[in-house]
Amino acid sequence: MNTASLSHREKLLAFAGILTVLFLSSLNLTVVGSAMPRVIADLGGFHLYAWAFTAYSLATTVTIPVVGTISDKYGRRPLILLGILIFALGSVGLGFVQSMEQLIILRAVQGIGGGTLMAMSFTAIADLFTPIERGRYQGYTGAVWGVSSVVGPLVGGFLTDHLGWRSVFFVNLPFAVLAAFFVWRFFRLPAPGAKGKFDALGAALLAGTVVSLTLAMSWGGGTYAWGSGRILGLLAVTVLLGAAYGWHSRRQERPILDLRLLRDRGIAVASFAGFLMSAGMYAAILYLPLYMQGVRGSSASGSGLALTPLMVGLIVTSTISGQIVSRTGRYKWLINVGALVAAGALFLSASLSLTTPLWIAVGLMVLLGFGLGPVNSQLTLAVQNAAPREKLGSATSGNQFFRQIGGTLAVSLFGALVNSQLAQNLGAQLPAAATALPAQFQDAVANPNLLTSAQAQEQLGGALGQLGHAELLTPILNALRSVMVGAIDHVFLISAVLVALAFVLTLVLPERPLATRPVKAAKDGAVAAD
Missing domain, CATH: 1.20.1250.20 (MFS general substrate transporter like domains)
Structure with a gap:
């Protein structure tokens, strides 16, 4: 791809757009986490809590190889702009959700945009700069990711406390507009024009493999036992679809994930x-x-x-x-x-x-x-x-x-x-009186979130007080800390x-x-x- 038509200034401005794109997608990973406890308190559906993250991760993982292959034919610029649009629309929709089911669906939409942005950000750097220059600019991407990981929880916590959890999803919009402007204005490079048709069947097989694997890994050991029929079935589907994709991709000119x-x-x-x-x-x-x-x-x-x-x-x-x-x-x-x-x-x-x-x-x-x-x-x-x-x-x-x-x-x-x-x-670490508590208390006692949630500690302490065992809260926490540090x-x-x-x-x-x-x-x- 010829970059001679771009001046050094234009390359740097285009790179600024790429960094903004990367900051937009990586900020979302951390800023949302600060708001989720408040979201659950407002919308309910605690049993769906993990799906707010799983849906995003699943959509991102499926999208990354698909857009990577498409970009080799049509270029990075149109896909980056499309990714920004999808991500922004998902963010706006999330600000108006009325149920956890709606939130999960729109998190998946947002994940499609986020996966597109993540994949294209790193590839676009290779388009803009020579191999000897890429090391410097790839290094900056790591710095942006680190900064967003620190800033995200602070921004998310501040907005949730002062403007409400819905504002967390709108904070993406100014960065989306800024990134779109820089990419549209300065990232003007010809498409690579790679030959070959889009492999729709391969995309479906790979998506099925990723979905079944993600579901098995997300549910295994928690929602369902690892040896349960559902988890074993999902793992079997993963193997079968993965093998089918491997066989199919060998016969394609441009497979979605080119294992060759x-x-x-x-x-x-x-x-x-x-x-x-x-x-x-x-x-x-x-x-x-x-x-x-x-x-x-x-x-x-x-x-x-x-x-x-x-x-x-x-x-x-x-x-x-x-x-x-x-x-x-x-x-x-x-x-x-x-x-x-x-x-x-x-x-x-x-x-x-x-x-x-x-x-x-x-x-x-x-x-x-x-x-x-x-x-x-x-x-x-x-x-x-x-x-x-x-x-x-x-x-x-x-x-x-x-x-x-x-x-x-x-x-x-x-x-x-x-x-x-x-x-x-x-x-073995709990006091004898704690092991004799009613069954409904055992899950609360063994919940690691008890160590980080003051609200959970207050609730357990109140429940223990009603049973006449308020003094058990401290030894329970000490036992949980002792076992948890060994597990960590x-x-x-x-x-x-x-x-x-x-x-x-x-x-x-x-x-x-x-x-x-x-x-x-x-x-x-x-x-x-x-």
Whole structure:
């Protein structure tokens, strides 16, 4: 794709639009979480709470590979603008919902827009800049993601408290308008024009695979037992549809998720390493706040700032690593070191206890951010540097797809592990009087949210007081903290092993020279400079 028609100023303005697009999609992931408890209180339907997130994640995962392939033919600009429109319409609709069912449907609509924006943001950077320049600008994307992760909970909490939870969904609109203007005005590049028809059957098979896998992972161990007929049936459907997609895609000129790209060692290593690295990322996002807020009672509880140290580390190294790559042309060693640091931080985090000084816990969060920063951004660069020009969108979105699937599996694995630890060990830690409480109290006692919700503690305390056992609340909380910290340590240990495997994988990642000029399509899949 020829970018010579764009001046350096125009490229930077187009990049500003891409960063705004990325900020829009990533901000949504965190800002909504702060409002959801109030949404549930207003609309009811607590049993559908998880679906507000599952619907978005599912729609995003399905959309990413589809739009990546389409963009290789029609270009990124029209899809980015369409993604902004869908995302904005979904946001407006969410501001007027009257039931949880409506909210779930519109979260899925929003997820289609969000998946489009996420996939196109990273691919568009490859369109705007030469391979040697991409490292710097991919590094900025990590910084934007980190900033949105810190700002999102603060904005969401403030708006929910002062303007009501519906305002949270309207905060996206100014960024959507700004992003649309920059992309429409400055991102003017010709479409790649890749040949081949849209593979509708392949899209349906891949979507069915993702939906059945996501449902199995979301319901397994919670709504239904892992050995139940429904979960086993969903897993069987996943395998069958996945196998059918693999067979079908081999016969397509332009499959939705081009598995043939994995024949390139660079793309395969970067994709599977990203899949494994998602475990470390999700372990931190899900369980570091629970440790800091619930187990240790940090003042960050309820403020949305529990992940700030992690994101500070990620912002710093993501930005610096991008500058180093653009100056030296070397990216492999940064990925290697980052994965090793992340694995080490997770191994050390597996020793967190009830008495660990908070400064050590904060330090480990910063260290983990230092490791994740260069890996997240430079793995994308490695994929783009290995992909043939005419399949750049498919390769980039494929890498994002594998990370999404890795995150879905990690969430389910860690959730099942924590539930198992609670079921096995909590009874032995509770005082005898607590184990003899009526059955309706047992679920409340074993609920991890009891550690982070003052309202849940107040409700349980009041109920215990009515039974004449108000004194049991403190020992129940202490027992839950003791078991939970052990479960969290197991989560960190398993994620450390997975990230260590990612580190080993990155050792065999081929480092191809980064061209200083735009690349053109190569028939054999290699990257050729002009």
